[in-house]
Amino acid sequence: DLLVGDSAEPVVGVNPSGLLFDDAAHARFGLAGSYLDTMTSVVRALLSAGAHVVFVPHVHEAGGSGESDILTISRIREELEPGETSRTITLPTSLDAAEVKWCIERLDWFVGSRMHATIAALSTMTPTAGYAYSDKTLGVFRTCGMGEHVVDARTTSGDDAVAAIMSSFERRAEISHRLRDSVPATVDASREQLRDLLGRIVQWREAGGEVEAIA
Numbered sequence: 001d002l003l004v005g006d007s008a009e010p011v012v013g014v015n016p017s018g019l020l021f022d023d024a025a026h027a028r029f030g031l032a033g034s035y036l037d038t039m040t041s042v043v044r045a046l047l048s049a050g051a052h053v054v055f056v057p058h059v060h061e062a063g064g065s066g067e068s069d070i071l072t073i074s075r076i077r078e079e080l081e082p083g084e085t086s087r088t089i090t091l092p093t094s095l096d097a098a099e100v101k102w103c104i105e106r107l108d109w110f111v112g113s114r115m116h117a118t119i120a121a122l123s124t125m126t127p128t129a130g131y132a133y134s135d136k137t138l139g140v141f142r143t144c145g146m147g148e149h150v151v152d153a154r155t156t157s158g159d160d161a162v163a164a165i166m167s168s169f170e171r172r173a174e175i176s177h178r179l180r181d182s183v184p185a186t187v188d189a190s191r192e193q194l195r196d197l198l199g200r201i202v203q204w205r206e207a208g209g210e211v212e213a214i215a
Contacts, residue, residue: 015112016072029133033157055090058117109172127175129168
């Protein structure tokens with residue numbers, strides 16, 4: 001099993017978004033180029049570098065319809081040669097969020113377009129890159145000191161995007177060390193904010209809604 005074995009070859013995760021793969025998404029989000037072509041090239045570059053690829057669907061619908069990541073994964077796999085496909089697997093869509101996070105934690109590196117998929121990776125201190133269309137993703141990465149590992153799909157595509165993402169892959173050992181320093185403090189700060197928020201809610205309820213509103 002790729003996720004629990006002792007292979008010397010890196011095992012990496014790829015989360016292609018079903019929200020971004022078609023022409024409508026290109027117009028809607030102002031993408032710089034073909035998302036599908038770029039992500040296919042990323043997968044091929046990772047395979048050429050000796051990695052095994054684990055496709056990680058984060059959003060999926062019955063039959064792979066709508067904005068399902070499974071549809072994008074299927075389209076990418078269709079573009080691969082048989083020898084390339086044999087070095088990939090796709091996580092079952094039956095896994096729940098905790099099980100998917102368990103799998104991500106065991107990867108050597110991860111690249112995702114769904115923000116919450118990258119949050120799952122960063123929170124487990126898995127070296128992570130983001131290929132995203134939203135400023136929110138950059139904000140998340142910056143909280144961990146990883147802002148340079150976000151590639152903006154609205155400004156960068158094709159060979160330039162592949163090169164930037166592969167640079168992150170090649171720096172995965174360095175990223176791992178940095179995350180071990182930055183993530184615990186970030187998680188503690190998030191927990192403190194949550195405790196503060198919950199405390200304010202309790203005060204509000206006990207006072208019958210007559211305390212200062214929560215911004």
